Amino acid sequence: MSVAPRLDSPASAASRSDTARRERFAQAFEEHFRAVSAYALRRTTPAEAEDAVAETFLVAWRRLDELPDDAKPWLLGVTRRVLANQRRAAGRRHALVEKVAGAPAGEEDPPRRPAVLQALARLSDTDREVLLLVAWDGLSVQEAAAALRCTRAAAKVRLHRARRRFRAELHRLERRGAAGLPTTRRLEECHEE
Amino acid sequence: MKSDRALALLERENPIDERDLPGADAPEALLLRERILLEESPRRPHARPARGRRRLVGVTAAGASLAAVSAVAGLLVLGSPGGGPAVEDAVAAVKQAATATAASADRSGTVAVRITHDGELWAGTRIRWNGDDIAASRATPEGGRTAGDQWRVVDGTFYGIDPVDGGWVDQGSPANIDPDSGTTPDELLAAVLEDVDGATLRRLGHSMTGLTTTRLDDGSTVYRGSVPAGQIARETGFKEGEHIRVFPFGYVAHGRAADPTALLDTAITVGEDGLIHELAVTWGTWAYTITYSDLGTTAAVVAPKNAKSLLEMRRIAEDQKR
Numbered sequence: 391m392s393v394a395p396r397l398d399s400p401a402s403a404a405s406r407s408d409t410a411r412r413e414r415f416a417q418a419f420e421e422h423f424r425a426v427s428a429y430a431l432r433r434t435t436p437a438e439a440e441d442a443v444a445e446t447f448l449v450a451w452r453r454l455d456e457l458p459d460d461a462k463p464w465l466l467g468v469t470r471r472v473l474a475n476q477r478r479a480a481g482r483r484h485a486l487v488e489k490v491a492g493a494p495a496g497e498e499d500p501p502r503r504p505a506v507l508q509a510l511a512r513l514s515d516t517d518r519e520v521l522l523l524v525a526w527d528g529l530s531v532q533e534a535a536a537a538l539r540c541t542r543a544a545a546k547v548r549l550h551r552a553r554r555r556f557r558a559e560l561h562r563l564e565r566r567g568a569a570g571l572p573t574t575r576r577l578e579e580c581h582e583e
Numbered sequence: 584m585k586s587d588r589a590l591a592l593l594e595r596e597n598p599i600d601e602r603d604l605p606g607a608d609a610p611e612a613l614l615l616r617e618r619i620l621l622e623e624s625p626r627r628p629h630a631r632p633a634r635g636r637r638r639l640v641g642v643t644a645a646g647a648s649l650a651a652v653s654a655v656a657g658l659l660v661l662g663s664p665g666g667g668p669a670v671e672d673a674v675a676a677v678k679q680a681a682t683a684t685a686a687s688a689d690r691s692g693t694v695a696v697r698i699t700h701d702g703e704l705w706a707g708t709r710i711r712w713n714g715d716d717i718a719a720s721r722a723t724p725e726g727g728r729t730a731g732d733q734w735r736v737v738d739g740t741f742y743g744i745d746p747v748d749g750g751w752v753d754q755g756s757p758a759n760i761d762p763d764s765g766t767t768p769d770e771l772l773a774a775v776l777e778d779v780d781g782a783t784l785r786r787l788g789h790s791m792t793g794l795t796t797t798r799l800d801d802g803s804t805v806y807r808g809s810v811p812a813g814q815i816a817r818e819t820g821f822k823e824g825e826h827i828r829v830f831p832f833g834y835v836a837h838g839r840a841a842d843p844t845a846l847l848d849t850a851i852t853v854g855e856d857g858l859i860h861e862l863a864v865t866w867g868t869w870a871y872t873i874t875y876s877d878l879g880t881t882a883a884v885v886a887p888k889n890a891k892s893l894l895e896m897r898r899i900a901e902d903q904k905r
Contacts, residue, residue: 412620419616423607428599444615451619453686506592514756516739525590526597539690539714544738557589 415451418461423447429466429527430473438476445472463529463536470519470537509559517552524549673796677788677806680853684784687858687878690714695874696830705869711877715739716884737886751887755894783815784859787849790814802855812836813843815864830871839866 426446430439446469450457458464510518523534535545605612691713698706711718718735735742741757744750791808798804816836830836839845845866852861858878864871 415620416616419612420607423612424601424604427604428601431599431604432597444619447615448619452682453689456686456689504592504596506589506596510593510596514739516756521593525593526599540738548739553590556593560589560592 411454414457415454418450418457418465419447422462422465425462425527426465426469429469432522432526434473434476438473442469442472442476458536460533460536463533466523466527466529467537467539505560505563509556509563512559513552513555516548517555520545520548521552521556673794673806674788674791676804676853677791677851678785680851680857680859681784681788683857684859684875684878688875690879691881691883692878693876693881695876697870697872697874699870699872701868711881711884713881713883718884735884735887737884740886742887742890745891751890752896753890753892784851784862786814787851787862791849792846799852803852803860805850805852807848807850809846810849810864811843812840812845812847812866815847815849816840838869840864840869840871
């Protein structure tokens with residue numbers, strides 16, 4: 391006995407497609423909500439992080455067709471851009487730099503922070519981002535490349551350079567600390583170097 | 584110092600342990616998820632809008648009420664004679680084109696910005712981007728190949744033109760250049776991406792009044808209306824103690840366009856492919872035009888060959904002084 395293929399009406403096919411899309415989004419949301427929240431909270435204030443997480447998943451929903459199977463780096467890349475837009479809109483410097491440096495630039499006597507965070511604050515945005523994607527967000531080089539929207543080779547080079555500069559900064563700060571010199575400086579001074 | 588130690592120290596300073604955060608099943612997360620799912624169903628990028636459809640944006644059953652509210656809000660914002668189904672369709676079409684353009688431009692694209700005064704080119708820039716890399720070349724009435732006429736940022740390095748011999752110079756990190764001015768390469772790229780990401784275009788679509796639609800012979804459609812200058816050039820920078828209004832792609836608003844409430848004539852051209860091809864704003868004798876091309880297909884930006892190192896040039900100059 392042959393069975394004739396069942397033909398869906400366009401409406402029912404669209405409905406099934408819609409359900410599949412919702413399930414796909416829900417799965418990505420469930421799997422990566424914590425990672426996206428953590429990424430944002432590491433880089434900005436809780437209120438702005440909340441906005442950034444909402445915006446990230448809204449973008450993911452609107453661009454669901456572009457969401458790769460390994461969605462985490464893609465989502466973190468979107469969050470990165472959303473945070474950059476927030477900073478730009480607010481016309482202020484990098485919140486993460488303020489966070490890790492211990493105080494907004496301009497404060498007379500910022501609290502002392504571990505040398506490792508001071509070294510981190512002295513890196514360029516590019517160096518800091520690739521380093522933290524690996525060290526704090528737990529991405530592989532391949533995943534960091536996807537988050538940064540660059541090739542694996544470019545991410546590898548960026549990470550290599552960032553690690554080298556970070557080690558050098560940390561080493562310098564630790565030597566200063568050992569010599570009893572102040573290790574905390576204003577961010578402007580870092581830029582001038 | 585061993586690299587492992589430095590990185591281990593850094594890992595130890597991680598301020599957030601993901602496992603301590605509320606999960607996707609927390610009430611606030613569930614609420615967020617449901618709010619997002621009430622949004623319009625995502626459309627496939629690059630898909631052509633069906634010609635002649637009454638509604639260009641499909642809505643889910645769950646989102647139908649929300650869409651209805653949005654449509655009413657759109658009409659209220661328009662508040663102009665001639666509002667009604669045609670206007671509603673036009674607003675939806677502009678929004679949809681903005682979304683499609685944003686999707687196509689996510690990774691790469693090219694824009695040409697021209698500002699003319701009395702029909703004469705006053706300033707112009709062509710910008711290409713691919714990932715985080717960006718290249719700009721300036722078109723001015725004077726022309727020439729002087730400092731600032733061309734620059735590129737490739738893999739985090741800024742390349743500019745040597746004003747002496749017109750050759751390329753590796754100038755190091757873009758972060759060294761006039762930080763927080765709203766016009767550094769990093770900020771410009773952020774502006775390009777924000778503007779092309781659809782936010783600016785959707786904002787213009789939302790706030791356009793007196794909307795008219797013209798179908799051109801080549802199949803493209805021009806949506807024309809008035810938009811408050813503040814919606815086109817928002818306060819996005821801070822320079823010399825003053826907030827500045829920066830147009831899309833780095834030009835600072837001036838004249839009537841500097842008054843946020845002034846209504847400027849705005850035309851958005853949507854091609855037959857459903858993508859926005861041109862945005863034109865005019866006021867008085869001034870015209871400002873952005874033309875989009877090669878969205879998603881712009882080639883990688885490459886570092887210029889034989890670029891001299893600025894640091895090396897400085898070192899040589901200091902040696903010569905000695």
